[in-house]
Structure formats: C-alpha cells, structure tokens
Amino acid sequence: MIKLIKPYISFDEVQNEFKDIFDSGWFTKGKYVEVFRNEIKKYTGAKHAYLTTSATTALTMALKALDIKNGDEVIVSDFSFPATANVVEDLGAIPVFADVSLKTYNMLPFELENKITSKTKAVIYVDALGNPGGVTEIKDLCEKYNLPLIEDAACSIGSSENGIKCGNIADITCFSFHPRKLLTTGEGGAVTFNNESFVEFFEVKLNHGAKVENGKFDFVDYGYNYRLPELQAVMGIKQFQKIDSIVDSRNKIRDEYVNKLSEIGFKIQVINSNVVHNVQSLVFIVPENVNRDDLVKYLRENGIEGTIGTYCLSGTSYYKNKYNSVQSNAMYLENNTITLPCYDDVDVNFISDKIKSYGE
Known part of the structure; x- marks a missing residue:
C-alpha cells in the first residue's frame, strides 16, 4: 500500500x-x-x-x-x-x-x-x-x-x-x-x-x-x-533540523500532482501568494462527474491509500443532532475532497495514471 x-x-x-x-x-x-x-x-x-x-x-x-x-x-x-x-x-x-x-x-x-x-x-x-x-x-x-x-x-x-x-x-x-x-x-x-x-x-x-x-x-x-x-x-x-527542506520537497510534489490532475478537472486547495504552505495534506476537490468515495475505494484496491480531506464538524452526528447548524461549504468539502499520498519517493506518475484510469 x-x-x-x-x-x-x-x-x-x-x-x-x-x-x-x-x-x-x-x-x-x-x-x-x-x-x-x-x-x-x-x-x-x-x-x-x-x-x-x-x-x-x-x-x-x-x-x-x-x-x-x-x-x-x-x-x-x-x-x-x-x-x-x-x-x-x-x-x-x-x-x-x-x-x-x-x-x-x-x-x-x-x-x-x-x-x-x-x-x-x-x-x-x-x-x-x-x-x-x-x-x-x-x-x-x-x-x-x-x-x-x-x-x-x-x-x-x-x-x-x-x-x-x-x-x-x-x-x-x-x-x-x-x-x-x-x-x-x-x-x-x-x-x-x-x-x-x-x-x-x-x-x-x-x-x-x-x-x-x-x-x-x-x-x-x-x-x-x-x-x-x-x-x-x-x-x-x-x-x-530539516523542516524547511521537508516543506520545499512537499511543495514540489504538490506541483507535480497539479500538473497531472488539473487537466482532468481536479482542483487543488488554493494557497494565497502571501502564504508558505507545508503541504501537510495534499487535497483536491474531485471533478463533478467523480464519486469521491468510489474513487477512494478504487485507489485502495490498486494499492494506493486515499481518504477524505477532513470533516464538516457541524455535520457529524453528534453536533448535527445537538445544534442543527450544518454549514454548506464545509459539508461540500467533506463530500468532495480527496487526500493523496505525499512524501519524497512517492510515484506521482503511477498514482495520477491510476486516477485517470478510474471509470474506464
């Protein structure tokens, strides 16, 4: 995996x-x-x-x-x-x-x-x-x-x-x-x-x-x-002792993914020009014609770990039942974001090709 x-x-x-x-x-x-x-x-x-x-x-x-x-x-x-x-x-x-x-x-x-x-x-x-x-x-x-x-x-x-x-x-x-x-x-x-x-x-x-x-x-x-x-x-x-080089490396990997996946409609989390992002998690919004949960399942069947971006807190069962104040954008992001592998020796080409072959 x-x-x-x-x-x-x-x-x-x-x-x-x-x-x-x-x-x-x-x-x-x-x-x-x-x-x-x-x-x-x-x-x-x-x-x-x-x-x-x-x-x-x-x-x-x-x-x-x-x-x-x-x-x-x-x-x-x-x-x-x-x-x-x-x-x-x-x-x-x-x-x-x-x-x-x-x-x-x-x-x-x-x-x-x-x-x-x-x-x-x-x-x-x-x-x-x-x-x-x-x-x-x-x-x-x-x-x-x-x-x-x-x-x-x-x-x-x-x-x-x-x-x-x-x-x-x-x-x-x-x-x-x-x-x-x-x-x-x-x-x-x-x-x-x-x-x-x-x-x-x-x-x-x-x-x-x-x-x-x-x-x-x-x-x-x-x-x-x-x-x-x-x-x-x-x-x-x-x-x-090496944190800045880790951040630089992860940003380069992010750029590789963006070059591969933006052409098929994946939208990367926006990082403002005044921000240095450590790329803690590499997260995209999936295209409208892609079911995120099915894509995660497909990737795992092909040996690639993927998961949601993170959670809409107001939409979790506990907070929804208690406060009934679900926020629409956060819920959209929970349902439509995917986190992909990001580390030094990750094969971006392999993962991107598997994503492109999803649904074929």
Whole structure:
C-alpha cells in the first residue's frame, strides 16, 4: 500500500540520544524536552512554547488559559478534525460553527462576524490541512471585537503567512505531532504564545498544579500530566533540523500532482501568494462527474491509500443532532475532497495514471 505519508525520521537518527536517555534513566522533564521547546520558539519566533501530549490537550489548555467556562460561545472553523470542537464541548462551552471558503478551506471573515454574540468569548481558527491563509485577517477582526484568537495549527508546523510563521500570529497557537503530521513525535503537541500573563498558568497547570517557591515544592492549584517524554522530544529535534527542506520537497510534489490532475478537472486547495504552505495534506476537490468515495475505494484496491480531506464538524452526528447548524461549504468539502499520498519517493506518475484510469 502506498501510504498517505511516511515519517521523516529513522531509528538511525535517534539511536544515540535514545541510548543516552536509557543510560541516564531520565525519561521525562529532561534536557531534550528543553531543547525541543527552544527549537520551537526559535523556529516560530514565539516567546514561549510548552510541549503537550497532543494537539487536543494543547487546545484544552489554551481554552482553560482563556478561562472559557460553561455556557460561553467559541466560534470554530467548521472544516477540521472533531478535536477542534470537542475541546470546546468538553468544557461545557458552545461551539459555534463558522463556514469556510471553498478555495482555501479556511474560516470566512464575514461568517465570523455574523456569528459573534454577547456570549462569544474566543475564536478557534483552523489552518485547514496546514494552510494558514486568512489567519491574519481573522486576527484583525478578533482584535476589532476584543476576542482572543486560538490558531489550531495542528497541521501547519512550517507554514507561514506574510512571512510570519504559524506559532507567532495568533494569541495562542496549538500544534500536533501526530504520525500523520510532517513533523511527528508519535503522539504529541505544543502550545506557543507571546503573552507573559499565560506563563505561570502553563508552568503550574502542566506540572500537576505544582510550583517551587524558595526551594519548596508545593501544589498551589490542580493540574495535569500532559507532558511530552524525552524520547519523543528527541524525534522532534531531529526533524526540526530539516523542516524547511521537508516543506520545499512537499511543495514540489504538490506541483507535480497539479500538473497531472488539473487537466482532468481536479482542483487543488488554493494557497494565497502571501502564504508558505507545508503541504501537510495534499487535497483536491474531485471533478463533478467523480464519486469521491468510489474513487477512494478504487485507489485502495490498486494499492494506493486515499481518504477524505477532513470533516464538516457541524455535520457529524453528534453536533448535527445537538445544534442543527450544518454549514454548506464545509459539508461540500467533506463530500468532495480527496487526500493523496505525499512524501519524497512517492510515484506521482503511477498514482495520477491510476486516477485517470478510474471509470474506464
């Protein structure tokens, strides 16, 4: 099976550091975690970075840092993985779904403005499939209405808008290092921000509520163990050393696909000229005469992994039944987008030829 993605990391790259960790017996809260944190800060330009167990826990902590409570409304990009809305729901807050562009797949500014009420306490903007296009405009709107902006950058490490890296645009940014991501630690995530007022919150909350004062260790609050272990941090460090070359490579592969498939009606996700896209996922809208689900099945029968772009959150059974607010563009994208394999040695010609032979 030709997979959607292969990890950009091998055991040979990490074995010396892994041995160092095993020899020391220091598996958590050690030097490699600190190095990884510093790499994230250096790369994104953010003043502060904290590692977490996933983007889901990162998003949860971001909402808690903003003191989102039961009954508060949080406006959410509707084309995303369910975790984006689940973290809002879990706190007893209300996810309000904003529809997205059929070109960039990102939150539409007028949709955001139309959804703001007196109960709105925050906005979660999703960089759809690693594309941050439009986040700066959304940030400006959030500032206009005095709303904090969380950037769900689960897919967008390595991406940027207007020359500013994801991680240094929104009030709080959350990353994922899941195996489907181009920088993976197996599982894992990170939170970045510049606001000094958040520092103590994350220091305490991510350490079981503990604080050290005058050499005394005390639990001054309740907290969590959402920490990333040392072994996983090593994996992240190694991939950061080559992240820009990974992004460049994936964009070249994207161009190859576009040259092959645009002539038969496949429409690639639009990336604005002021955006660097990491091509986290290579996603097309299929032609009108193509049944996306049948095409995915056909490709898998021919040894090629394919899947949907991602989900219309408001159209999933849980959120549809509870809120009955399905967004039309997001639903169209869920039903008509396909993700194709993208990594260094993928055979674009073979996959494109198989797609062209579909229906023959």
